[in-house]
Amino acid sequence: MDTIQQVVLIAHTLIAVLIIVLVLLQRGKGADAGAAFGAGASGTVFGARGSSSFFSRTTAILATAFFASSLTLAYLSSQRTAAPTSLLEDAPAQEESLMTPVEDELPSTELPSTDLPTTDLPSVDTGAEELPAVDEEPPAEPNGQ
DSSP states (O other), X not given: OHHHHHHHHHHXXXXXXXXXXXXXXXXXXXXXXXXXXXXXXXXXXXXXXXXXXXXXXXXXXXXXXXXXXXXXXXXXXXXXXXXXXXXXXXXXXXXXXXXXXXXXXXXXXXXXXXXOOOOOOOOOOOOTTTSOOSSSOOXXXXXXX
């Protein structure tokens, strides 16, 4: 089924390229005004009407083929078997014993007990005597203000 889908995809791409080429080869509507005044349109390979009817018909046929190949590709892709979409779905399942850590291998979270002797630390002088209390007035400055 993959080969059929690949063939239709290649044909679909070629049809799309041919449609693009045909649309670019066609003349615009403004080119018909020049042909009405004898611009030599009657001496073309495709006849007196020029190539417009040939290109228009070919574009319509290719557009129909493009539509049909689009529907065919949509149908073929819907008929595919469900394949895994990621590598994780295709991986073999592991046993649960491998997924759970072993208690003996885990590092201990308990802090080690230290039986260090306690020492008296020297007291820190904070200078609380020098600072006035909140309720007291600050001392007067010596310059007499």
